[in-house]
Amino acid sequence: xxxxxxxxxxxxxxxxxxxxxxxxxxxxxxxxxxxxxxxxxxxxxxxxxxxxxxxxxxxxxxxxxxxxxxxxxxxxxxxxxxxxxxxxxxxxxxxxxxxxxxxxxxxxxxxxxxxxxxxxxxxxxxxxxxxxxxxxxxxxxxxxxxxxxxxxxxxxxxxxxxxxxxxxxxxxxxxxxxxxxxxxxxxxxxxxxxxxxxxxxxxxxxxxxxxxxxxxxxxxxxxxxxxxxxxxxxxxxxxxxxxxxxxxxxxxxxxxxxxxxxxxxxxxxxxxxxxxxxxxxx
Amino acid sequence: xxxxxxxxxxxxxxxxxxxxxxxxxxxxxxxxxxxxxxxxxxxxxxxxxxxxxxxxxxxxxxxxxxxxxxxxxxxxxxxxxxxxxxxxxxxxxxxxxxxxxxxxxxxxxxxxxxxxxxxxxxxxxxxxxxxxxxxxxxxxxxxxxxxxxxxxxxxxxxxxxxxxxxxxxxxxxxxxxxxxxxxxxxxxxxxxxxxxxxxxxxxxxxxxxxxxxxxxxxxxxxxxxxxxxxxxxxxxxxxxxxxxxxxxxxxxxxxxxxxxxxxxxxxxxxxxxxxxxxxxxxxxxxxxxxxxxxxxxxxxxxxxxxxxxxxxxxxxxxxxxxxxxxxxxxxxxxxxxxxxxxxxxxxxxxxxxxxxxxxxxxxxxxxxxxxxxxxxxxxxxxxxxxxxxxxxxxxxxxxxxxxxxxxxxxxxxxxxxxxxxxxxxxxxxxxxxxxxxxxxxxxxxxxxxxxxxxxxxxxxxxxxxxxxxxxxxxx
Numbered sequence: 001x002x003x004x005x006x007x008x009x010x011x012x013x014x015x016x017x018x019x020x021x022x023x024x025x026x027x028x029x030x031x032x033x034x035x036x037x038x039x040x041x042x043x044x045x046x047x048x049x050x051x052x053x054x055x056x057x058x059x060x061x062x063x064x065x066x067x068x069x070x071x072x073x074x075x076x077x078x079x080x081x082x083x084x085x086x087x088x089x090x091x092x093x094x095x096x097x098x099x100x101x102x103x104x105x106x107x108x109x110x111x112x113x114x115x116x117x118x119x120x121x122x123x124x125x126x127x128x129x130x131x132x133x134x135x136x137x138x139x140x141x142x143x144x145x146x147x148x149x150x151x152x153x154x155x156x157x158x159x160x161x162x163x164x165x166x167x168x169x170x171x172x173x174x175x176x177x178x179x180x181x182x183x184x185x186x187x188x189x190x191x192x193x194x195x196x197x198x199x200x201x202x203x204x205x206x207x208x209x210x211x212x213x214x215x216x217x218x219x220x221x222x223x224x225x226x227x228x229x230x231x232x233x234x235x236x237x238x239x240x241x242x243x244x245x246x247x248x249x250x251x252x253x254x255x256x257x258x259x260x261x262x263x264x265x266x267x268x269x270x271x272x273x274x275x276x277x278x279x280x281x282x
Numbered sequence: 283x284x285x286x287x288x289x290x291x292x293x294x295x296x297x298x299x300x301x302x303x304x305x306x307x308x309x310x311x312x313x314x315x316x317x318x319x320x321x322x323x324x325x326x327x328x329x330x331x332x333x334x335x336x337x338x339x340x341x342x343x344x345x346x347x348x349x350x351x352x353x354x355x356x357x358x359x360x361x362x363x364x365x366x367x368x369x370x371x372x373x374x375x376x377x378x379x380x381x382x383x384x385x386x387x388x389x390x391x392x393x394x395x396x397x398x399x400x401x402x403x404x405x406x407x408x409x410x411x412x413x414x415x416x417x418x419x420x421x422x423x424x425x426x427x428x429x430x431x432x433x434x435x436x437x438x439x440x441x442x443x444x445x446x447x448x449x450x451x452x453x454x455x456x457x458x459x460x461x462x463x464x465x466x467x468x469x470x471x472x473x474x475x476x477x478x479x480x481x482x483x484x485x486x487x488x489x490x491x492x493x494x495x496x497x498x499x500x501x502x503x504x505x506x507x508x509x510x511x512x513x514x515x516x517x518x519x520x521x522x523x524x525x526x527x528x529x530x531x532x533x534x535x536x537x538x539x540x541x542x543x544x545x546x547x548x549x550x551x552x553x554x555x556x557x558x559x560x561x562x563x564x565x566x567x568x569x570x571x572x573x574x575x576x577x578x579x580x581x582x583x584x585x586x587x588x589x590x591x592x593x594x595x596x597x598x599x600x601x602x603x604x605x606x607x608x609x610x611x612x613x614x615x616x617x618x619x620x621x622x623x624x625x626x627x628x629x630x631x632x633x634x635x636x637x638x639x640x641x642x643x644x645x646x647x648x649x650x651x652x653x654x655x656x657x658x659x660x661x662x663x664x665x666x667x668x669x670x671x672x673x674x675x676x677x678x679x680x681x682x683x684x685x686x687x688x689x690x691x692x693x694x695x696x697x698x699x700x701x702x703x704x705x706x707x708x709x710x711x712x713x714x715x716x717x718x719x720x721x722x723x724x725x726x727x728x729x730x731x732x733x734x735x736x737x738x739x740x741x742x743x744x745x746x747x748x749x750x751x752x753x754x755x756x757x
Binding site (some may be wrong): 146177 | 475
């Protein structure tokens with residue numbers, strides 16, 4: 001068998017292991033002996049009858065350049081190529097025992113010839129340089145530019161002085177993911193009228209991107225600590241958060257100190273039911 | 283079951299084995315992410331329904347869909363495609379394997395950290411810095427493997443897919459690095475906000491769409507044996523997607539505390555997004571000229587073209603939402619949530635499927651199990667995502683108009699609340715319908731995972747694709 005295998009392999013131009021596997025598969029499919037199949041492929045004997053024309057293992061044809069420019073509808077043939085590239089790696093289709101439906105093409109018959117996948121000669125290094133260069137431009141436009149300070153000296157500041165406890169509360173605010181539902185960003189638009197002073201570029205608040213709950217930039221001017229604690233605990237439809245006492249205290253301190261209109265009279269410490277409509281904006 | 287159990291497919295080796303592993307891991311994360319996203323939407327509509335709130339569920343869903351599914355699955359497509367376009371084996375497949383394990387582990391660790399309240403609260407992923415740093419390293423691995431393979435290529439001519447792949451794997455770690463700057467202690471809150479939107483926008487345009495489109499070009503040409511209609515169009519689409527990343531993130535913060543020049547300049551740049559997406563979709567359509575009738579028997583190609591057009595449509599919405607007049611209504615609302623959902627749960631999976639439904643059967647030597655299931659994935663995902671975009675986007679519009687009508691102020695002072703009150707019921711009803719469509723999408727995700735995993739375990743034996751070295755006497 002080894003001699004037959006060697007001959008068949010040489011005839012087909014593929015490694016012996018693949019030839020052997022293919023022959024075994026063909027033999028299983030046709031009920032013939034492996035040697036008969038190999039002999040057929042080696043040219044010593046006619047190949048055994050199969051349910052469909054045998055699709056022998058074959059190398060992928062050398063790649064040819066494809067017409068990547070708009071092709072004529074009926075002109076899918078590749079343009080004449082320069083010399084095919086020396087490709088040490090190829091794709092080999094190993095026939096498996098599935099019989100080909102009568103009149104139908106093998107499932108991946110086209111895959112053995114990949115000329116449509118060839119482009120033009122290109123150097124990836126300039127492409128890489130262009131990719132990095134574009135990224136730098138995008139960073140300048142989308143990140144650095146917007147973040148540059150532009151407030152003239154002496155302009156009103158929206159930075160809010162916070163205590164040490166409130167700083168801890170800000171951390172808790174972040175880890176709880178509050179900014180996924182709440183903004184701390186008042187915009188100069190009609191929609192934000194009544195939410196407090198417009199947020200400036202020098203803010204130290206967590207801006208947020210969604211407002212499924214109310215904006216909290218100025219919540220300290222609107223609600224008392226008791227009310228804020230009650231909402232965090234689940235009042236007014238707010239998802240209840242079970243926090244340790246010290247964490248709740250810190251978070252409450254942070255929100256209480258979030259005041260962009262501190263000149264407003266502080267709200268009276270009233271019944272917590274007064275805030276039941278707090279979360280109705282989602 | 284396979285008809286001939288005694289005929290065993292040759293186990294995939296090297297790069298193909300790694301590619302398959304990426305597809306499998308990605309499919310698992312897609313189901314997990316789709317489930318988490320549905321829970322997140324439910325948690326908005328039904329406050330307090332779950333032990334963890336939307337603020338943690340949403341970044342968990344984002345992490346799973348973006349990194350767990352999107353990155354891993356597209357890397358599977360890249361690792362499958364590279365040897366076939368470069369004429370050389372994948373460079374350092376063992377390094378790619380390490381990257382897979384590292385990314386999957388970090389995603390799981392990130393999910394645990396966020397659930398336990400250890401996240402940093404930054405959109406979109408909320409990963410703490412001690413997970414951000416190793417993630418940055420893990421995301422650099424695909425860049426090394428890809429550039430290593432391309433630079434060692436034997437095929438001097440580059441099919442356009444290599445441009446998209448090279449761009450995507452280069453931009454991904456750079457995007458993450460730019461986002462990581464927001465973790466530095468000295469940066470301002472405004473910088474953090476822009477870094478956050480930059481990652482989401484950049485991920486969608488510079489990685490998800492870029493790599494997904496490049497792989498779709500490969501799959502269409504390969505499956506249908508048709509040449510690419512236009513290399514020039516493909517390159518226009520490629521660079522346009524890159525440019526678009528600079529804007530549609532910033533668009534969410536129009537009227538925010540950024541420079542005023544930004545809105546005008548960036549609105550113009552924002553048009554690059556739909557242009558890039560449309561150009562690619564049109565290019566594939568032109569390539570399919572004369573082959574449209576064969577889409578039914580090629581679910582991968584069907585998924586690819588569907589994903590490209592869905593992406594173009596949602597990109598149009600994103601560009602639309604970036605104009606100042608529109609942004610004054612829809613910014614900060616569910617409108618943008620709908621856009622992000624469409625890309626992560628719809629466009630991404632469809633483009634990934636274009637590659638997976640073509641690669642997995644070839645590498646494993648098994649027929650797609652089953653084409654009908656694969657087509658169901660396309661249908662369910664398309665219907666579900668369009669439904670979510672329409673209903674959630676509509677809810678966002680209503681919410682925005684309600685704010686203009688005075689609902690923000692009405693929460694605290696008695697002013698102009700009539701229109702707001704009347705719209706609240708409609709918004710809640712739309713959210714409920716959106717959740718229903720999200721469940722439809724989830725079933726689509728299940729169909730995708732079932733098709734990929736079913737192909738590997740139960741697909742009928744068929745032609746297998748094996749990479750060999752020409753001239754070797756044996757393996």
